[in-house]
Amino acid sequence: MSGMDTAAIADFFDDELAPMVRRMADRPRTGEDSAESEAREIRKMVWQGLIGLDALDASDTAELAELLGSVLYQGPLLDTITARELLPDNDIGEAPVALAVTDEPWSVQDDRITARRAFVGFAAEVDHFLVGGVDGGGLRLALVSAGHPSITMRRYEDTGRGEAYGVEFAGTPVTTCAGSSAEWEGALAKARVRQAAYLVGLAQAALDHAVDHAKTRRQFGQPIGKFQALAFRLSELSMHIDATRLLVRDRDAAAHAAANLAAASDLARTVTTQTMQIHGAAGMLTDNDAQLYYRRAAVEAVRLGTPSQLRRESSQTR
Amino acid sequence: MMPTFTPEQEEFREEVCELLCEDAVRDEIAQARRAPFGQEPGLLDVHRRLGKLGRLATNWPERYGGAGRTIVDKAILTEEMIRHGVPENVHSLGIDIVGNAIHLFGTEEQKERFLPGLARGEITANVLFSEPDVGSDLASLTTRAEPDGENWRLYGRKIYNMKAQHSDFALCAARTSTGPVNFSGITLFLVPLKSIGMIIEPVWNLSEERFDLVTLDGIRVGAEDVLGEVGDGWQVLNDVLPLERTGLDHSAKAERTLTALREHAPPGCEERLAELETRVRAARLLAWRCITDLHEGRPDKVHSATAKWYTSETAKALSVAAVELLGPRALLDARDPEAIAEGLFDASLREAPGLTLAQGSSEIMLFFVAGAKLGLPS
Numbered sequence: 001m002s003g004m005d006t007a008a009i010a011d012f013f014d015d016e017l018a019p020m021v022r023r024m025a026d027r028p029r030t031g032e033d034s035a036e037s038e039a040r041e042i043r044k045m046v047w048q049g050l051i052g053l054d055a056l057d058a059s060d061t062a063e064l065a066e067l068l069g070s071v072l073y074q075g076p077l078l079d080t081i082t083a084r085e086l087l088p089d090n091d092i093g094e095a096p097v098a099l100a101v102t103d104e105p106w107s108v109q110d111d112r113i114t115a116r117r118a119f120v121g122f123a124a125e126v127d128h129f130l131v132g133g134v135d136g137g138g139l140r141l142a143l144v145s146a147g148h149p150s151i152t153m154r155r156y157e158d159t160g161r162g163e164a165y166g167v168e169f170a171g172t173p174v175t176t177c178a179g180s181s182a183e184w185e186g187a188l189a190k191a192r193v194r195q196a197a198y199l200v201g202l203a204q205a206a207l208d209h210a211v212d213h214a215k216t217r218r219q220f221g222q223p224i225g226k227f228q229a230l231a232f233r234l235s236e237l238s239m240h241i242d243a244t245r246l247l248v249r250d251r252d253a254a255a256h257a258a259a260n261l262a263a264a265s266d267l268a269r270t271v272t273t274q275t276m277q278i279h280g281a282a283g284m285l286t287d288n289d290a291q292l293y294y295r296r297a298a299v300e301a302v303r304l305g306t307p308s309q310l311r312r313e314s315s316q317t318r
Numbered sequence: 319m320m321p322t323f324t325p326e327q328e329e330f331r332e333e334v335c336e337l338l339c340e341d342a343v344r345d346e347i348a349q350a351r352r353a354p355f356g357q358e359p360g361l362l363d364v365h366r367r368l369g370k371l372g373r374l375a376t377n378w379p380e381r382y383g384g385a386g387r388t389i390v391d392k393a394i395l396t397e398e399m400i401r402h403g404v405p406e407n408v409h410s411l412g413i414d415i416v417g418n419a420i421h422l423f424g425t426e427e428q429k430e431r432f433l434p435g436l437a438r439g440e441i442t443a444n445v446l447f448s449e450p451d452v453g454s455d456l457a458s459l460t461t462r463a464e465p466d467g468e469n470w471r472l473y474g475r476k477i478y479n480m481k482a483q484h485s486d487f488a489l490c491a492a493r494t495s496t497g498p499v500n501f502s503g504i505t506l507f508l509v510p511l512k513s514i515g516m517i518i519e520p521v522w523n524l525s526e527e528r529f530d531l532v533t534l535d536g537i538r539v540g541a542e543d544v545l546g547e548v549g550d551g552w553q554v555l556n557d558v559l560p561l562e563r564t565g566l567d568h569s570a571k572a573e574r575t576l577t578a579l580r581e582h583a584p585p586g587c588e589e590r591l592a593e594l595e596t597r598v599r600a601a602r603l604l605a606w607r608c609i610t611d612l613h614e615g616r617p618d619k620v621h622s623a624t625a626k627w628y629t630s631e632t633a634k635a636l637s638v639a640a641v642e643l644l645g646p647r648a649l650l651d652a653r654d655p656e657a658i659a660e661g662l663f664d665a666s667l668r669e670a671p672g673l674t675l676a677q678g679s680s681e682i683m684l685f686f687v688a689g690a691k692l693g694l695p696s
């Protein structure tokens with residue numbers, strides 16, 4: 001296999017950078033503008049770092065995604081990898097792309113797109129959108145330039161307090177067509193494998209955080225991790241993570257992408273909910289990462305379909 | 319079993335619902351839920367309206383601002399307030415916990431001093447038990463009360479309490495003596511919050527309501543501010559805490575989420591909804607069993623631990639399930655113009671982790687039932 005291995009990226013997310021990465025797309029609720037622009041600078045720096053380390057050409061993108069999940073990376077890297085798979089001529093170089101694909105209708109006239117797409121990540125920071133929609137010809141995809149004045153966007157106020165946008169394309173010119181419905185199916189399966197891996201990484205990091213807390217927080221004269229009710233629960237979660245990681249890393253993961261993503265989604269939500277419980281009230285505090293894992297898991301677990309949609313899809317295609 | 323409500327109780331429920339459905343009340347509730355972060359309201363007009371009518375602490379005698387009704391009527395009020403989305407913590411802290419503790423254990427002077435204001439929705443109170451190093455193991459609390467002539471001075475730090483910024487006074491647990499057994503030597507005090515020697519700082523968290531860090535820096539309280547007997551606080555705590563735990567607040571919350579979920583769930587979720595609906599019904603039955611226990615004067619700790627565990631776990635499960643069934647749009651905040659159900663799903667997801675921690679965590683309920691019900695050795 002060609003391409004870059006992820007060891008260098010793991011080194012990049014060292015103990016100093018990782019905490020900044022975790023928080024780089026979390027708008028504080030008592031927000032100050034200066035904090036936001038600082039966060040944007042960090043995101044830019046992280047993007048450049050990842051590009052410099054050839055992350056876009058990683059040989060094992062699932063491994064990369066798991067690593068990104070473990071530091072709660074937020075940014076357009078995974079969308080960009082998917083877009084590049086759909087654009088074999090690579091018209092975009094190393095520019096960031098956001099996916100805005102759903103199987104909802106759009107209208108395309110004279111190579112201009114009119115559509116509204118919800119929950120598009122990092123819309124304000126990408127150079128291109130890969131837009132998808134359905135019309136007489138089925139699902140089609142097109143690349144558009146993000147700077148075009150026909151595009152308007154609004155950032156949501158949501159649980160994630162990150163960078164999710166509603167984006168309106170009002171007659172946006174198509175730069176290039178980007179693949180058929182069948183090609184999208186293939187790319188979506190790979191994107192789902194990566195999303196599942198991301199969630200496994202997130203779950204592992206949340207569990208590590210819970211284990212640390214269980215070792216240090218004392219009640220009734222002992223570390224709470226000594227209570228078997230908690231110790232066994234942590235062990236159980238660790239085993240679930242192990243199992244799901246094997247599913248997601250398996251050779252035929254793409255063939256089971258929808259079902260595996262549903263499993264990873266359940267895993268991430270369960271582990272982060274338990275991480276909150278084990279932390280007690282301390283986990284709810286704004287500066288404790290437990291609540292950040294919990295909120296991120298809620299968002300990331302439904303990004304490429306809800307678990308019930310994914311399971312239905314998987315049972316219908318077998 | 320669900321109690322059979324008398325016609326008078328049904329009528330009471332209807333009256334309460336009517337008031338809660340008035341436009342002005344609904345506007346006030348909606349506004350409270352959209353308040354800018356960090357500016358959560360305290361007592362609302364709706365509390366004062368209900369208070370003036372003797373309905374807020376409706377089970378207290380008239381001389382204390384109630385209407386001499388039963389605990390069943392009080393529970394009906396609580397259930398309807400939550401079903402209609404009235405933010406409930408300020409009410410449950412002031413009336414259900416602190417007010418009830420005074421009602422049960424206070425001197426006549428204390429009852430006259432505090433209950434009418436609480437019952438009318440004019441003043442409120444909060445609970446200062448937890449400390450940075452003292453959560454589940456409350457008996458190990460370290461806040462101390464030092465004798466000062468006839469009076470006491472309190473020193474310590476209380477955290478994870480809510481509504482201190484809006485409250486007039488607090489029910490505070492402090493140590494008046496140390497001994498070989500942790501739970502002896504704890505005393506409960508009714509302490510003014512708006513006075514010198516009390517420092518209140520916000521502690522921000524993921525939910526809509528802030529925690530407070532309250533530093534007691536030598537605040538002076540008198541003998542008349544001791545609730546119950548000096549050194550006997552643990553007993554009061556043990557009798558008061560179970561009263562908090564009928565689980566009715568959680569079961570009503572779960573119902574509210576379920577109602578909204580039914581309205582917004584896409585086709586294909588029917589089985590899951592049926593499962594959740596059954597669970598919510600069971601939660602309500604467990605909560606009402608506790609109300610009936612109280613009504614009949616035979617509170618049952620196993621019943622209340624069961625209700626607390628089941629109802630809070632159910633309310634949490636509903637919040638998590640909503641995102642699973644509805645997808646990203648369930649995550650929109652009340653302040654987003656495209657929010658569904660007025661942002662209920664996002665708010666309840668952020669509130670959910672606290673439900674299985676506050677007022678006795680799930681693990682503590684499980685621990686208790688293992689010993690007290692199943693007789694397992696501990």
Ligand SMILES: Cc1cc2nc3c(=O)[nH]c(=O)nc-3n(C[C@H](O)[C@H](O)[C@H](O)COP(=O)(O)OP(=O)(O)OC[C@H]3O[C@@H](n4cnc5c(N)ncnc54)[C@H](O)[C@@H]3O)c2cc1C
Pocket residue numbers: 217219220224227229230277278279280281282444445446447448449452453454455477478479480671672673675676677678679680681682685
């Ligand atoms: C929303 C909310 C509101 C609150 N309001 C108030 C308030 O008004 N006033 C106030 O004084 N406090 C309040 N608290 C604090 C609350 O009382 C504590 O959260 C509770 O006592 C648990 O303590 P802790 O959070 O420190 O968790 P810890 O005691 O540190 O426990 C951490 C975890 O370990 C588990 N655990 C502990 N002991 C055992 C054991 N023996 N076996 C198995 N598991 C165990 C716990 O269940 C929990 O999951 C509030 C908390 C919340 C979340």
